Amino acid sequence: MTGLAIYATGAMSFWPSSILRSFPGFFISNFIIALGLSCLEVAANPFIALAGPGELSEARLNFAQGIQGIGSIISPILVQKLLFTGINQSDLFRVQWCYLAVALFVVFLAVIFFYVPLSEASDDDLEAMALQRLCNTDLEQGVKAFGLNARRLLLWTGVALMWIYVGLQEPISYFWSVFLQDIKTRSDTFWDQAISHAVMAFGRFLAAGLCYFGIPPRITLATFTIGAFLTSLLAMVLHQGSAALAMLILIVFFEAPIFPTLFAMILRGQGKHTKFASAATTMAISGGAVWPSVVYAVVDAVERYSSNNGLVVVVVLYGVSNLWPAMICSSWVLRRWVDPVWSKRRVMVPEEQGLGSPRALNTPVLGHEKAFTSHLEPVPWVSPGAAGAAPTPSELSPMPVKPSLPVAT
Template identity: 30%
Template structure:
């Protein structure tokens, strides 16, 4: 007869190995998502876009979460977590490959189409990987475990701006006014070269995604008893009867919308004359990297905090800190405003994984439905940046930070009231 203690030890060890393997996925989707912050200023210059037009990058990317999360949930339910992750990687790889013809033909709409396919793959990864990590151990440490996995996501978002700044924003940017002074053929050639500079980076990312898909197909991941192994959840409306999930869906919507909005304008905000004191767009990407690096540090620290302090309390305090920093960003100037906005990343760090874990707590066989709804709510990253772009076009970039501040106010409410479990 097997020794129960030895079996438990093997189970814990298997879960730890699985957690280590799945964190590679978190790194990749963080890296790919954060590259949008570099694509926006790049494509804005290459196609002479307004802020609203440029924010269509985020609208398309995060709109895929809304449109594809339910199909992704059905796909993962049919395939299981492991094969769902493999499918997500393959779909994302196809999306990255599509950047090549989009750049070759120099059509902004094709870039948006490629982003939609890429985001569809990441949607499948989100639906599969987030609940898998949350359920890969005791419920009371799910927030800490998911935050640890998300720290690899933050590592990806930290490195992506440096990668993008080196390979995508390496050319000297030219304003619309400067391009207007050039001969038409020369201006067109400049814009075409700008668009094509994304080809090699995204082709390399496509190969990496396909290689990861093959590696995961060959790796043996443990199943989650009672959730993945033959169990079937109820309908979406059954999941939404849980108040903490319903309010958590809104919290994810507002959090992702605020985080993506801030990241989308960082390069342009930091290179403003009154803020960055002469920083070029390429130099500003270093501060974007610091912004996401703060999220990495915060998640590593948060992994420890969340194991010792009630996750709701940590979430509420961090959201209040972000509101204070946004107020300084809006009202300040120079180095004060610059470092305030960069510091937001530190306090953003634990928010997504903590909200996610709080929202799916005690859902049982409805965990899959809850996960799909939470991933669908990532559409906030499509809606809020578009609204912030409109504010920036009409009232100035600095004033537009008021919108994410209101989003964080809701997160304070969710932390202190909305996430409470009903007996």
Template identity: 30%
Template structure:
């Protein structure tokens, strides 16, 4: 419906912005459905924490391998084409869940997740830098934080879909499974595996319909400017970025931040069940939902605070608090540790967009586009550190696995401190 009193030009500018912001919602849902899948596949395929963590490894490996091709594609064909191609991959990956469940093949599920992540790499590579260019440079960090505030809404939707349409609420103990007949046990595993079919079929259809809607929408042509220049000088741009210690610092900070975020969320359900015996996966998911609500509130609160506090100082404060919270979860397992992990999400809220914006701050259009792809590649941290947490849990305990995100937040704190120091030196 056209906006009352809006001109045709204003309407054409408004609709693309709404569609771009919607992408933050769509990939938020996909990201956090993985947290449900880890618990679901652990149950359906009888996996160790390490093997269950391969859900995130396959997912974020897609980001790592496809981010740079996505950046090249975006520079060649523009933001709109990259978004449509990403949505097509996202939809295809979701539809692959049907045959994966029908065949009860864990490897095919991992491949489907890889395809979804490949699509999301296109979406994130194009949407994040686009938002930073939609206004004055001085407010780019705050603007990206505001756009990213809609991401947790998708995350919450993803958890609710998993909680009510994938989790059965029936969790069998090892003793109960051993007491079942082979036929009953096989039927139980098959039922738990097939639970993902319909939710992902609906998701796939919705995403593909959204791609069609974007195809039919006219986007500003200015977003694809400088394409030929970037392609011709890509090598020089890459050398400048990789030779810049501040940009490399942003890449390291993003790698460890994403690893911490994905690790905390991926294992929240497992943490609750491991430290609060008798809690079902459906009930444990409430803690994750609460964390995502905190994350969403933190996004809006962080955006408001940036009007009065420099983003880098806010990043330092939030990283410090999260080091304390994750260490508390390590040494105080149980309900209080679980609440600490829930609270941790509030203080994670500003980290990704703030590190991203600081990484591309003050750079040319060429460097911004290529730098965006490099920063998206660092999302591989979600694969590496989540698998590491699973290995620590298998060798020790799920509570001790939270040492990994605690160390990761320390890296983010170091990055923020260095950027703050450079800023003060620049002012002197």
């Protein structure tokens, strides 16, 4: 609700800015809106990832981001083709009413969320979930991969990858019209971008389906990251024509599921650090403010000015991005840590519970399992037939059978 309140405040502050026609006021109102959206991003993504079976976190987040992709298709069409046709600097009346309508709708949502009883996960609850998952994976707390703490390794390398990924996504969007002018001069920039948004939504729904039907998210992430690398490379090599345009649109398709899949994978197993991990991963979106400038500097530095030269940065960084899924797939510990199948509760057979075999007495108890069993008193194993052992079924005397009453005919 805090994020919604800040968002509504920023939208309402656009009204005086539009009346005064103040660029600083417009800048401040958009900054407040962005601050509210950041709060929503920190809260909404982990809520979607955690609100349900743990093995379907990536599927839920990809599906939710697919809905956002549908919004990215509809909103530009509404704004440019229906609501704000013929808008100029001196005609902001319809724009300010639109911002006011958005603000009132957001306030309405905040009121709904205030009265709807949403579940709240405390740090203790999140830590208990993480410990239960460790029990399922047979991993110890503080387990290491490549000589480093596995949880911290996945968190900080994942945040770095998110910073790079968002930084790669923004230049494609920011320089879209410039790319199209160099690739295919007669293309319709608006509708080509609408097609790319539709392809983006489809890519996220496809990834949601793959994760739902049991494809490991690390495989899904690796597939789409490799696809983004290859299509960006082909777009740079082909340079012009319909084939280059198709590759540019396919870049958007392959990059679409990376954010939600990566976000859910970073949060898995973080326990009491989940909220911090969510904030750190959201903070990595700041890469979108850095890499467009780098791409522009590369384009401007080349003697033969062409926006296509900026794809060199995209190709190189997508190649680097493939190292993260490769790192996970090459480590047994990291595979077990991120694979969602281990989020399911394991059904233990009697031998694993220590109820059917003396071998269970020799099974070591992991450190984090003691947290779940410390309140239980150990029961010593007594073999059948020993003194003090419970009688076997064959040793029990049969119970007398009570004669049945006669039935009237």
